[in-house]
Amino acid sequence: MTTALIELKQITKRYDQPKQANVSILEDINLQIKEGELVSILGPSGSGKSTLLRIIAGLVPPSQGSVLYNGQEITGTNPGVGMVFQSFALFPWLTVLENVKLGLENKPLREADKMRKALAVIDMVGLDGFEGAYPKELSGGMRQRVGIGRALVMEPDILLMDEPFSALDVLTAENLKRDLLELWTERQIPTKCIIMVTHSIEEAVYMSDRAIVLSRDPARVISDIPIALPHWRDKQEPQFTSLVDRIYSILTQREVKSTDPNIEKNNTIEKIQPVPAGALTGFIELIQDLGQQVDLYKLADQLSLKLEDFLPIVEAVEMLQFATILQGDIELTEVGHQFADASVLLRKEIFKTQVLEHVPIMDKIIWILQSKSNNKMERAFFVEIFEKHFEAEEAALQLDILCCRNGSGARVYGRHYRPSRLSEARSRTAAC
Numbered sequence: 001m002t003t004a005l006i007e008l009k010q011i012t013k014r015y016d017q018p019k020q021a022n023v024s025i026l027e028d029i030n031l032q033i034k035e036g037e038l039v040s041i042l043g044p045s046g047s048g049k050s051t052l053l054r055i056i057a058g059l060v061p062p063s064q065g066s067v068l069y070n071g072q073e074i075t076g077t078n079p080g081v082g083m084v085f086q087s088f089a090l091f092p093w094l095t096v097l098e099n100v101k102l103g104l105e106n107k108p109l110r111e112a113d114k115m116r117k118a119l120a121v122i123d124m125v126g127l128d129g130f131e132g133a134y135p136k137e138l139s140g141g142m143r144q145r146v147g148i149g150r151a152l153v154m155e156p157d158i159l160l161m162d163e164p165f166s167a168l169d170v171l172t173a174e175n176l177k178r179d180l181l182e183l184w185t186e187r188q189i190p191t192k193c194i195i196m197v198t199h200s201i202e203e204a205v206y207m208s209d210r211a212i213v214l215s216r217d218p219a220r221v222i223s224d225i226p227i228a229l230p231h232w233r234d235k236q237e238p239q240f241t242s243l244v245d246r247i248y249s250i251l252t253q254r255e256v257k258s259t260d261p262n263i264e265k266n267n268t269i270e271k272i273q274p275v276p277a278g279a280l281t282g283f284i285e286l287i288q289d290l291g292q293q294v295d296l297y298k299l300a301d302q303l304s305l306k307l308e309d310f311l312p313i314v315e316a317v318e319m320l321q322f323a324t325i326l327q328g329d330i331e332l333t334e335v336g337h338q339f340a341d342a343s344v345l346l347r348k349e350i351f352k353t354q355v356l357e358h359v360p361i362m363d364k365i366i367w368i369l370q371s372k373s374n375n376k377m378e379r380a381f382f383v384e385i386f387e388k389h390f391e392a393e394e395a396a397l398q399l400d401i402l403c404c405r406n407g408s409g410a411r412v413y414g415r416h417y418r419p420s421r422l423s424e425a426r427s428r429t430a431a432c
């Protein structure tokens with residue numbers, strides 16, 4: 001049996017958050033990545049994908065568990081790793097050549113050898129002729145080529161890429177993906193495995209041999225899907241689209257959002273996504289117009305929405321039970337159909353009912369306000385409750401979504417909340 005190039009054994013990561021110590025971000029992650037594999041890591045926003053990548057790189061220590069590289073436990077920085085960042089992370093005062101050569105800074109090589117290797121890599125990533133240019137003189141795609149070059153010049157066994165294409169426009173990103181894939185599949189680079197964090201399911205299916213899907217709060221591996229299609233992959237082929245569909249359906253399962261069996265459901269406040277009311281309403285109308293069941297990934301594609309923008313809308317309509325999701329298909333519930341057909345006034349009533357029924361904390365907030373003789377309550381009172389469940393910034397956001405200053409269950413008057421007619425639709429954010 002071949003030893004895994006990288007092995008993660010029972011990795012757990014906890015971070016102290018402002019109001020809560022030792023919050024579990026990653027929980028019991030076990031993974032083996034072998035030579036020859038290009039692996040994608042997918043998961044909801046903030047689930048811990050980058051943290052996992054940093055643990056593999058040895059930039060962040062796990063709270064528990066171990067990372068093995070070639071069977072040896074890593075204690076400091078992983079010597080086999082080169083890393084590419086979403087933000088390119090170039091030094092603006094250095095030229096392309098100097099930026100790439102930085103990757104060799106700690107290598108015991110003669111200056112002439114460093115120069116030769118850096119020039120060869122610059123050529124390989126398609127930047128021949130731009131050796132003397134500064135980052136500000138380059139397009140986004142070219143800057144990321146420098147970032148990739150700086151990682152590749154180290155000839156790392158493992159190339160870690162954290163959303164390497166997400167800061168680029170679509171065409172530039174496609175171009176760079178193809179070029180990198182060509183270097184990889186034609187073995188023009190000595191890299192033995194690539195691990196890439198991405199928000200794009202299509203990108204994962206296009207490029208990787210495996211897609212690993214994480215849940216959130218905390219992140220666990222909920223799916224490890226082999227992608228055995230030969231390169232170059234046709235995005236229109238049924239096998240391709242069915243894999244995209246399958247990963248979509250995994251990412252939209254409710255278990256993805258919280259899999260911690262230790263969470264006492266009755267004692268928690270479910271996190272609510274900030275989704276513009278117009279997006280929510282438009283989405284429900286669209287599903288109604290499209291007919292019975294709609295394929296989620298096709299819908300995201302048609303709407304040209306990125307996964308991180310699309311999933312919160314899906315989560316919102318599902319949470320308020322305007323729609324149900326089954327195996328990657330979304331279908332309006334009876335209430336969803338009623339909402340789509342209703343007048344503006346009736347929609348507000350339906351919305352109110354769904355919020356009160358499916359967002360229990362909203363009911364409690366209104367009850368507290370109505371119980372007070374003056375119907376007023378200090379914002380700080382609610383902030384304190386929310387900060388028991390979320391870190392300070394998230395607590396403020398959650399409170400503003402539910403009790404926002406633009407008409408919902410409770411309204412802010414100065415530093416106070418008062419009940420308002422929940423039936424007033426929100427103009428900026430919806431309760432989901």
Ligand SMILES: Nc1ncnc2c1ncn2[C@@H]1O[C@H](COP(=O)(O)OP(=O)(O)OP(=O)(O)O)[C@@H](O)[C@H]1O
Pocket residue numbers: 015016017025043044045046047048049050051052
């Ligand atoms: N140094 C840190 N200290 C405290 N909390 C942290 C630290 N680094 C990350 N976190 C928390 O860990 C969680 C996961 O963050 P991470 O950036 O790994 O997620 P992600 O899945 O990569 O996010 P995104 O998809 O938005 O890029 C977040 O809640 C974040 O606030």
